Amino acid sequence: MTESQTQTLLRQFETLLLIRACEEQLVELNRQGAPDTCSSIGQEACAVGVIDALEARDRILTNHRSAAHLIARGAEPERIFAEVLGRIDGYCGGRSGTLHIAARELGIVLTSTIVGGELSLAPGVALAQKMGHGDPGAITAVFFGDGAACEGIFHEALNLAALWQLPLLFVCENNQWQAYVHRLETMADAAITAWAEGHGIATQSVDGNDIEAVHSAAKSAVAAIRADGRPQFLELRTYRLRGHSGQDDQAYVNADELRYWRSRDPLLLLRQRLSEAGGLDAHTFAALQHDAHTRIEQAVAFAQASPWPDAASLTEQVYA
Numbered sequence: 001m002t003e004s005q006t007q008t009l010l011r012q013f014e015t016l017l018l019i020r021a022c023e024e025q026l027v028e029l030n031r032q033g034a035p036d037t038c039s040s041i042g043q044e045a046c047a048v049g050v051i052d053a054l055e056a057r058d059r060i061l062t063n064h065r066s067a068a069h070l071i072a073r074g075a076e077p078e079r080i081f082a083e084v085l086g087r088i089d090g091y092c093g094g095r096s097g098t099l100h101i102a103a104r105e106l107g108i109v110l111t112s113t114i115v116g117g118e119l120s121l122a123p124g125v126a127l128a129q130k131m132g133h134g135d136p137g138a139i140t141a142v143f144f145g146d147g148a149a150c151e152g153i154f155h156e157a158l159n160l161a162a163l164w165q166l167p168l169l170f171v172c173e174n175n176q177w178q179a180y181v182h183r184l185e186t187m188a189d190a191a192i193t194a195w196a197e198g199h200g201i202a203t204q205s206v207d208g209n210d211i212e213a214v215h216s217a218a219k220s221a222v223a224a225i226r227a228d229g230r231p232q233f234l235e236l237r238t239y240r241l242r243g244h245s246g247q248d249d250q251a252y253v254n255a256d257e258l259r260y261w262r263s264r265d266p267l268l269l270l271r272q273r274l275s276e277a278g279g280l281d282a283h284t285f286a287a288l289q290h291d292a293h294t295r296i297e298q299a300v301a302f303a304q305a306s307p308w309p310d311a312a313s314l315t316e317q318v319y320a
């Protein structure tokens with residue numbers, strides 16, 4: 001039996017709630033002394049809408065805001081927290097902090113904290129797929145920010161993907177900010193799609209806070225890649241509702257801008273849509289939110305109880 005549209009949205013809503021609770025907890029752990037974290041609070045619909053359109057055989061490369069991508073892909077919060085706290089049950093045995101998590105078992109090839117680093121590697125992963133490595137028919141999705149799109153490597157990646165006809169989905173989460181610089185100080189307003197189209201790549205620009213719009217655009221892009229093996233590009237217009245990293249208070253952000261985007265919080269929008277469709281009453285919402293927070297509390301307890309790696313093993317599985 002296939003899921004109804006309301007069932008799909010409800011399932012996606014639960015994932016959005018889990019991501020939000022996880023990222024809020026990562027900020028709190030950072031406040032208590034854990035490594036810094038770059039949360040994607042406000043951008044969750046991008047992660048869930050796109051990753052829900054992929055299959056298990058596909059590969060994903062992401063950037064420093066990767067917790068949402070990990071959870072949307074089915075990562076266990078227990079293992080994310082264990083990783084961040086440096087424990088052996090983490091996805092990388094406690095070596096990576098929040099900014100470098102890879103999870104081979106989930107097809108997450110890497111989290112790159114070097115802005116644009118994911119763009120330098122993604123064409124290679126897609127080329128390997130095209131050459132017959134990995135599962136037949138698999139594609140690669142690469143998530144990056146509007147700041148990365150201002151780097152030269154962006155054009156190199158798009159050029160090679162177009163020239164070599166790689167099965168690669170470019171996903172630009174245009175969250176309006178590049179650390180502490182507003183993107184309109186570094187690029188013309190409609191530059192991202194114009195650049196992608198300039199490389200001859202089919203491009204869609206959609207409201208990244210509307211999960212239905214994101215999911216529908218991602219499904220059509222993925223279907224097109226599987227059909228003709230050529231790259232596709234998504235620009236998801238969204239907003240980073242929290243600071244650049246853990247304890248940034250966003251003092252540099254215009255209050256009206258923040259107020260506007262808070263009113264377009266993707267969780268709020270989906271909750272309204274589900275309520276209107278009769279798929280989510282206040283009681284069920286409270287229960288789902290409670291479930292997400294309980295799961296996160298249990299995950300932190302698991303991570304805190306996980307052992308530290310043996311000091312003698314610390315240089316193992318570390319690459320420079």
Ligand SMILES: Cc1ncc(C[n+]2csc(CCOP(=O)(O)OP(=O)(O)O)c2C)c(N)n1
Pocket residue numbers: 064065113114115116144145146147148149175177178179240
């Ligand atoms: C090559 C490089 N330059 C600068 C930095 C410092 N830095 C980290 S995140 C960031 C902003 C990136 O902006 P964007 O690509 O839009 O991603 P966002 O943080 O908005 O998700 C910068 C400049 C870095 N990590 N790597």
Ligand SMILES: [Mg+2]
Pocket residue numbers: 145146147173174175176177178179
């Ligand atoms: Mg950005």
